[in-house]
Amino acid sequence: MREKGSTSRNPLEGLEELVSRCVKCGRCRSVCPVFQAVGREPSVARGKMALIEAALGNPMAFSSEELEGALSLCLLCGRCTQNCPNGAKAKEAVERARILLARHGGLPLFKRSVSKVASLDRKRRDPLVRSLAGLQKIILDHGGFQRGLLFKLTDSKWVPKIQTPFFLDRSRDSVTDGIGGRTVALFVGCSIHYLAPHVGEAALRLLETLGFRVRIPREQGCCGLVSKAMGDLARARSLAERFIETFGRDEWEAIVVPCASCAFHLSRGLVPLLEGTGLEHSARSISLKTVEMSSFLAEVGLQEILKAHPERERLGLVTYHDPCHMSVGLGKRKEPRALLEALSRYSYREMEGADLCCGMGGSFRIFHPRVSRTISRKKLSAIEESQADVIATTCMGCWLQLNEMVQTRHVRKSVVHLAELLWDELKQESE
């Protein structure tokens, strides 16, 4: 049987031990963004641990919707696990329980559709998104009523505009060789491909200017985090396999990922998904090569290059928003700040509450819009109270959410991906 000997093949194995590690002390209440928004015990890690424990003891006690509903109320940000004095891994327990739920009860239709679309390959997904783009253009350009309806439905004044042509259609691989033959691959993920090709463009140019030959495999797709988060193990696994197939070549020294969430999943999430399969070994080696972009840029010393630039008139203050997958997940806080502090056209100013969650949580925003909104409110006041003119971040989920927040609430500050600022400055200097 394929199921034997692998935690990912059998999520139930060890789950009881995982939940029994929690002693219900309550510390997670002080760090969980969802609990602080909802204020009810089922939404916090120890509550979920108790629910999973109860469900393991008496599966008939729950309707599967009830359990599904409770367990879906988690951002998977990992703060509970990071702060647990007892080392209980609530995040992992929730992920595994979601797999079990999806397997036994089946995913609700909406979730299943999201996961399914995410996992389609480009040949099938791009035309779908392209037709959506057409529809969106009609609504945004002409339809006053439809536009109002769209905003009302989404409870926001801003929706990300689908940008055609898509990034992977408009970008090209480097034509020149890298210095000393150095080559990297670029993985962009869904948001950059469809919604923010300029971020991908900036990442590409940055790497080229630093002397790398950049290859952009055209068959790349979704990283699989969304499917994994929903417990859709089969799709998460097939996306992991596709990533290895597309990127598992030796011609590049690193796979650079501009989005911290994709980077987190691709560098930390593949091995557990493929453990015990024939691809485990490849998963291990490819995970080691996969690196979040700002960490890579800081490692090759972009900040030194920027610092060598002459002083310029400052355009304003910039601050940084810590994405959960970056700060909690990858443990990276210094690298993006080091780069921002080296800019000559912006002054860096730390924002109080830089590490507050934006409330996006990938698909969490879609399934729990009200809770997401409540979580984002704290972040919004942090942003409003900061003196910064520009908020830079390193995750496309946060980028979307923060943009939506400032636009909807008419905050006169701009939200950018770190790569945009870096390229802006490097471009000026290299001209």
Added chain:
Amino acid sequence: MKRALTDGSMDLEGKSQMLGRLDHGTRRKLLKLLGKENFRTDFATRVSYGFDATNKVYLPDGVAFPGSAQEVSSILRLANERSFPVIPRGAGSGFTGGAVPIEGGVVLSTERMNRILSVSREDLVAVVQPGVVTGEFQKEVAKLGLFFPPDPASVEFCTIGGNVAECAGGMRALKYGVTRDYVLGLEVVLPTGEIVRTGGRTVKNVVGYDLTRLMVGSEGTLGVITEITLKLIPLPRARSTVLSFFPSVASATQAVSQILSSGILPSAMEIVDRASLECVAMSNPVDYPQDTGAMLLVEVDGPEAATKEEARNVAEISREVSALRVVVSQDEKDSESLWKLRRAISPSLARLRPHRLNEDVVVPRSKLAEAMETFRKIGEEYGVPLTTFGHAGDGNIHVNVLYDRSNEDEATRAEKAARRVMEATVALGGSLSGEHGIGITKSQFLPLEVQPEALELMKKVKSLLDPKGILNPGKIFPRDKG
């Protein structure tokens, strides 16, 4: 097949049937009173409001989230009329099962009543609702240069209402006292539904019986606290922490008495035995000398210059008393990380064994070393892991007897060891609980310390206020046999 939902030793179904499950009419009344958002009977909510930090789960029949004293009053009146238990609950971070619905009924969560109503710098008084998180309250008043000293290890998430009901202590009790010393007045809903105000907003007040003190530490058995008037003091300007490692518990306690007799009154003095230290080191970065027998954490606070000098003196005394290593914190961040470590000890004990009997006995300070040594020997004698750490300054020691429930023999030995710890404590002139309360986990030991006449008086007070026994039943008092 798997572990059953109810951890408790008693038959849940039988007990709760005695008082009757919530019938349809009662449920409808509660729904009408609170709305469906604030009265929940779904399984997920019931499970997650069925435990506290004792990690014992009992399923309530419903969970109520009242928003005012009036709503609390209506719930209690209904409970009297229909005879169902009501169990007040703050953050569910207690260690003795005070908030656990052992007889079913309705858990009454104060989480929605979470506003700081007023803070007066002139009167040095704050008025708060019970659901305010203590740590957040401390931060708010600190912004105004004010200080609320009680700091149980759970300060970042426990609520002030729970602190008052349990009379929480913490690490600063030696210098600053416990929660009781900061409660000036209360608004309490009595078990029969009357809303009563006790005390006032002045430090001095001797009008009539001290009902405030009766309520403080009553463990949610005499009333539901709905508003609290708290005394504040000016915030000390600086603090400094000294961490030292000693070869034995005896040398650490010797340092404690020398520090105190040198005229320094530290804001905290925490002693941690070797076993606890090893435990916390499994999941937290701590580096300690190999021969460490005990760790001592001393905090002094006050004006900056005085604090620095006192910290130096504490370090010097510790070295004189054979400390293996002494570290003086350089700044606030340093201090905080040391204290975080101290607060992580208790939960980290689960690394040794999944279950524990968590006792917080108190002994006269002069008996501290003797007590810790006695407890260690008891652990050895019964062959169970036993760790001690606690507030050396006030003699309050946390004794944890660890065991695995699935090992029946070990569980029995642990229980015997815990009883011996209690007996030894009383023999040393100590007390069974310094700050956790009695709840369900210690009620069997109550007669060891409280004489029969006093126990009878306590029961009379309870039945006077709660004739039907609907508020937090089964707590504090030992169950009558038979």
